Amino acid sequence: MASRPIVQQEARVIYFYDPLRIFGAKLLGNAPAPATAENNKKQACANVAGSPTVANGGVVVAKRMAPKPDQKKVVLKPKPKKVIDIKASPNKKEVLKDKKKEGDSNFKKKSHHTLTLVFTTRSKATWGITNKLKERIIDIDSDDVDDELVVVECIDDIYKAILFDWLILVHTKFNLLLETLYLTINIVDRFLAVKNVPKRELQLIDISALLMATKYEEIYPPQVFGNFVCLSDRAYTHEQILVMEKIILAKLEWTLTMPIPLVFLLRFIKASVPDQELENMAHFLSELGMMHYATIKYFPSMVAASAVFAARCALNKAPLWNETLKLHSGYSQEQLMDCARLLVSFHSTVANREEKVVYLKYSDPEKGVVAMLPPAKNLLPEGSNSQ
């Protein structure tokens, strides 16, 4: 037990000194094993469920789905408890008009004084621009599920985790803002949802997305020539990085002002009246969520609220969810359950994964060693072994 921190320290040293070569090798070496009939069936199911398909040699990710109608359930309101208003100053209060929450026709938001409105407004405005109704896509590959030559290659969680691991290392190395990390992931996810790319270009996309995010968020972005070319271990030229930047911008129609979970997370953490441990745990769970595609189907605000809820559960905070949090997040405890369980399941398996930079980051004493704390037992399925 005593040697565990040393092992982690070594692991971190290895990652930091040669993350770029490791990243490239992992990415190209992680091609899925020849698909078994079982895998093919799963793939077919995924396609039927609405995942996009792509010709051989390309890769895709699951497109952002609209939230399921059952994400928000109308619950009978208990007697109102005392609600703490976390507004900065009374003269900034803005009254929310009764508005229907996106994606749900039954749920009405009450008239409240809350700054979350600003973020929701920004979120709605952004999605209003880019979400156009699309025709239903017919799955043209369903008949070919047993043909190994036609099997669709997906960027699955392994690829995403490798990309994310590398990003966190770079993010730490350059001492970038958390906003930059979240925006980079958002750019990559959205780009891969609309463009099929060869596997060898994944790191190039990552680097260009990081470049764009630093320009958008940082006061002094790192220089392309000095820094970003070296990040790829000179696998890509200065020009390739900048050309890819233009391609991504064109594909995303220059929409970078996006609702990212972090914007909501900071707000909901504040509503949680947190201690440092709770804050670290919420950030840890939120970043774990970014590593996996399973969270894409939830609104950024829901992922953020679920991270705070799961953090409170893990640290046995009482009550687990209160009226203040419900007011400022717009979600009840019941509505957060599915997403929170998902985040906790990631927490329970992260220590055994090969891609564990997030785990190492939050195992640091500076971050309160929250990654080593046991996950929220009440949100884990019975019989599952944690860590």
Add this chain to the structure above:
Amino acid sequence: MEKTGVLSAKEAFEKLEKVGEGTYGKVYRAREKATGKIVALKKTRLHEDEEGVPPTTLREVSILRMLSRDPHVVRLMDVKQGQNKEGKTVLYLVFEYMDTDLKKFIRSFRQSGETIPPHIIKVILSICPSIFNIRFFFVHLFLSIWLQSLMYQLCKGVAFCHGHGILHRDLKPHNLLMDRKTMMLKIADLGLARAFTVPIKKYTHEILTLWYRAPEVLLGATHYSMAVDMWSVGCIFAELVTKQALFPGDSELQQLLHIFRLLGTPNEDVWPGVSKLMNWHEYPQWNPQSLSTAVPSLDELGLDLLSQMLKYEPSKRISAKKAMEHVYFDDLDKRHL
């Protein structure tokens, strides 16, 4: 906004004249060949040999993609790529064309004295028909309605930006475009704008043109919020009345001294935390003057609104949304704005 252009800028537009220039590049009045529509083309060179798309362009386009639907924010119609004579990639931002800006408008007023052009009289009468009932009205009455209209539109545009979590950070008369015929005002040039999060994080203090820069920014604050825009709105308000800048400093120190002479040297009583700001020193001690000494022709209600926009303590400064509800604007028929 349309998808990034199928036709190149050269094929799609005919440049008519250069109407402006800045650090970002040049602005042209141009005609869209397909429709004959007059547009403004803002040209930005992409530094492929250096850093690619400039951060200001990245932010401006991204933010305008979200804000362009508001009538008081300039409309970004398209983004097109082209090449210059050296074969370098050039980016053209295609905006709706506005025939003047507030800086030029104020200058033209200053030159023509107090005379009001007939087309403005027509617009004012449509905004405030009750003036018809006054047989003998004075020039300042017209100016007052005209002023209220422009200020209300400015507050409305700023409130829209802030409501979507965007700080403009460079509000000044030059960045407020106008249509002379309709007296419509639109916020432009969001190159320094950025999305903000709560709690407010650290931002650069190298923002805003000096004359319109809030005291917290001049004193080196890196955590600032919507109040920096409201200070600029206050400075613009005063300038619209007097036709000259309220605080025309030529250095950061001179700028602060201009502010302190009029509003008094701040201290911990009027602005808690001021002495802890990065650039705080022992400054000469001045007592606050009445705002009417600097803006003598502004009425009592206008002075009240202005004083709330120029409060030292950022959290006490009036918000754009609250400013729209101020009694100063009660005479306006807001349906036209």
